[in-house]
Amino acid sequence: MNPKEYSEKERALYSGHSSCAGCAMPVVTRSALASASEYNIVASAATGCLEVTTTIYPTSSWGVPWIHNTFENAAATISGVESAYKALSRKGKINKKYKFIAFGGDGGTYDIGLQSLSGALERGHNFLYICYDNEGYMNTGGQRSSASPFGASTTTSPAGTVHKGKEQWRKDLMKIAVAHNIPYVAQATIGNWPDMTMKFKKGIETNGPAVVVVLSPCILLWHIKPDEANTVSRLAIDSCFWPLYEVINGRYVLNYDPGKRKKPIEEFMKPQGRYKHLFKPENRHIIDFIQKRIDEEWEELKRRAEFDKAYIKSNSESEKQGRN
């Protein structure tokens, strides 16, 4: 889907919601629904910004059947909807075909909803889970989550005189999702919209569970200007803070390699107020530490994708031969 095709589609998340000006989350959500517009969709959402800004009673922004249950159970809830669909289809009570998407923020996914997600992935329900990851608890005003990056100042990991923001490396949700041996896992961000929507489409068309983790900049937490969500998420890609890759049936595929144009992590951090304290001269070593670790992770990812490339190639060749 390109933006022109998108502009002609039914977009199913309507105007009049109350998310902050410049929030990336509606962009992620609406793009996901448009990517799945060929199908009848039922969506669930965890408690969070998406839920509170789109369903303030008595008005709803949703153009698809939608359910919010509680904070930690978007995946379990959609697994119930999907199971009901299977049973009702089997009994001939329903003829329409449906597909299922669960949305959760990072709090509802990495933290409180991790168990519910893990259970639903292991059970193999046919659904797409989209995590809009803004790297903190924004519905409650900007607390740290396990998705908050190292060094970031949040309201529960504030930059102070002793502690310099969050002191733990962020949890790798991709690896956790991959460990469930599900057919499709991908990482995306709004900074590369065609890549993101390609992943949504693949995810919705996957037979079985699929997870797409989307970096979704938050104006308030990241302390960026309302028009910066896209530029900052591009810097996340180019600095390899947020590499674009997929894991298809356990095999890693790198979607973008900035190569020599790879930017220093500082360029990603600089526009964001949550990292402001790290740019004091005495905190230079923290940025250096982050850079080192980002580089290590990036190299590891490249090695893994390179390794799997050979496998994917030989596999697709043998598949071709098999067909012949």
Add this chain to the structure above:
Amino acid sequence: MNNLKIFVDSKYIDNYETVLPLSGAHAVAEAMRQINPDTVAAYPITPQTPIVERFSEFVADGKVDTEFIPVESEHSAMSATIGASAAGARAMTATSSVGLALMFEVVNAASGMRLPIVMPVVNRALSSPINIHCDHSDTMACRDAGWIQIYSENSQEAYEHAILAIRLAEHPEIQLPVMVAQDGFITSHSVEVVRILKDEVVKNFVGERKPIHSLLFSENPVTFGALELPDYFFETKRQQQYAMEMALKYYSDIANELTKLTGHAYPMFEPFMLDDADVALIALNSSAGTIKKVVKEMRQEGKKVGLLKIRLFRPFNYELMKSMLKHVKTIGVLDRSFSFGANPPVFSEVLASLRSENIFSFVYGLGGRELYESQVRETFDNLLKGKFDAKINYIGLRE
């Protein structure tokens, strides 16, 4: 069939299939097989486990065409059941004790979304200390969660109540979830003779679920679980209270329909040698059976004792309780749980039934709605006049 003749009145014998030696847990599983729900989400917990194990066997052998969801926790069991019920399916799960406590958050969500889920609960003590045996601290902790609660004396009742609960839950004017309680081990693991209805009889009695709003059947895309601010929350909650009032209204009709099939009665409160009793005990679940035996013995000794067994604890029929106890001089209420620092739950309700003159309830401020001085003044003025149409009144509700 010979066995049937021993255990079943000839008038009802055509409705029955067989008699089986079943534990309470397996009796409920048998009811679930006959109900054949669209989905069952299951998680093991002592002493509920035999329900989901037996039901899994039915799934494995193709005796039901239920979609079985083997979840990773009770929280997800209820979450998935909510999803399925909101989708338009007939959805069930079962739990016990700390499992019910873990799902407490979503137990409230189920009733709030008005989903007619039926959940057998095998009563077991809450931790800590950990204890796997029976008391009622689990279901009593959920007595204000917006679920109908039916308590069962034995396996036979647990079986029949599960079937009754489907109709009660799905009644168009009720649309509330129902817990069907039985005592852990005492009932759940003790084998008794259970009279089993024919599959067809149960199937016809429970019929098909006709959801009012649903994710998969509603013509327009519906939004479940929206954010309600102080401007609407109270009204939505008042509807839940109304649904409970409707449950009281329609309970007997539905129960009588089942009575016509089974030959057994299901009164909200069941009197046992109560008519001329000077002294009565009030109890629920299996202890009622024990008490009945003692009452019979003591009657032989010429002592005028009786029992009032509570079947329907939520909603609670205060007027009925009061009228049934009118002649009883001294009452003892059995509670198998604490309400620490306050009157135990069953005692509290019985007390409220009997001593409720000159005291009225005012529900206010739900979901953040303001209480104004003018409303306090108006309430005082009304109290000074001393006259209200209803026991429970509402301040600040859009009637």
Add this chain to the structure above:
Amino acid sequence: MTIKNVKKRWKDIPIGGVIVEPKTSLRNKTGNWRVQKPVFHPERCIHCMLCVPYCPEDAFIVEDGKLKGINYDYCKGCGLCASVCPVKAITMEDENVEQENDEK
């Protein structure tokens, strides 16, 4: 067009807090949040439509494959559209300046 939001009584709302009408948030005109306003310059537009998916408010008006303008009823003035436009066909201006001009 504004639909008056009459608060309903408890007997008159659907049960369970269910919202039975989809798309009803269209009643909430979020345009009054704006402090800055995107101005569309059709003469520069190449109709690549990149601004359309990037608009959090879905406030772009597209007709027959052409970008026609911005729906100010909903636009919150974040400026994401201007930031992604490759040809500067959208520029940001102060909202109040524009209003003053309108009044004149």
